[in-house]
Amino acid sequence: MIGEAASYYYLWVALRALLPVALGAFLAGLVLAWVIWSLGRGRGGK
Amino acid sequence: MIQSFVAAGLSPEVIFLLDGIDWLKYLVALFFFFLGLFAGWWQWHYQPLLAQLQEVPEPVARGHSEKPDSEGGGPPAVGDSGASLPAVRSDAEAAVEDPLAEALADSSTPEESDDLRLIRGIGAALEVRLNQQGVYRFSQIANWDPAEIANMSEKLHLGQQIERFSWVEQAKSLQNSD
Numbered sequence: 001m002i003g004e005a006a007s008y009y010y011l012w013v014a015l016r017a018l019l020p021v022a023l024g025a026f027l028a029g030l031v032l033a034w035v036i037w038s039l040g041r042g043r044g045g046k
Numbered sequence: 047m048i049q050s051f052v053a054a055g056l057s058p059e060v061i062f063l064l065d066g067i068d069w070l071k072y073l074v075a076l077f078f079f080f081l082g083l084f085a086g087w088w089q090w091h092y093q094p095l096l097a098q099l100q101e102v103p104e105p106v107a108r109g110h111s112e113k114p115d116s117e118g119g120g121p122p123a124v125g126d127s128g129a130s131l132p133a134v135r136s137d138a139e140a141a142v143e144d145p146l147a148e149a150l151a152d153s154s155t156p157e158e159s160d161d162l163r164l165i166r167g168i169g170a171a172l173e174v175r176l177n178q179q180g181v182y183r184f185s186q187i188a189n190w191d192p193a194e195i196a197n198m199s200e201k202l203h204l205g206q207q208i209e210r211f212s213w214v215e216q217a218k219s220l221q222n223s224d
Contacts, residue, residue, distance in 0.1 A: 018074050025075035026082040033086020041166070 167211030187217035
């Protein structure tokens with residue numbers, strides 16, 4: 001029981017460390033997609 | 047991990063660099079980066095395209111679509127033996143019900159017309175529907191005021207597409223380039 005709780009704690013610690021990375025990478029991808037889209041739009045693409 | 051790098055015959059400098067990378071974070075970041083890229087593509091490229099492709103003219107409401115039931119339980123007409131016969135429709139009625147026939151009938155191109163598909167956000171289907179509304183020229187779109195834009199958006203179920211793609215500005219520049 002205690003071991004199980006500890007494993008959940010470590011999972012939470014790992015998640016907490018990875019969340020900012022995941023969020024940052026997701027936003028970076030989103031921004032890049034928008035930049036590509038807007039450049040294509042500027043060139044007259046539909 | 048380091049043992050596998052050594053076994054792979056990598057130089058100590060490269061091993062030092064590789065060992066410094068937090069691989070889990072790197073892989074998570076890579077995954078979410080591509081997820082973000084995909085989400086952006088979906089949001090800005092694919093979904094508007096899909097929305098444009100799925101735009102279909104709504105069926106024209108028929109004035110007398112419902113067949114009147116036997117009124118007052120009167121005597122059945124001659125030949126009405128109770129069997130459900132297919133309803134016979136006049137050609138005019140059939141034409142009104144068929145969106146394609148209606149589009150072909152209404153979108154007869156006048157002598158002077160522009161290729162409205164040059165405007166970003168207008169595809170083949172939308173061009174036909176604009177023609178149905180009597181819009182054939184860039185000059186017509188270029189002269190739209192906000193009220194007319196709202197009217198067209200409502201008629202063609204376009205939402206904010208006209209403003210989002212700046213149809214009026216595009217039409218003005220296309221009109222001037224002619």
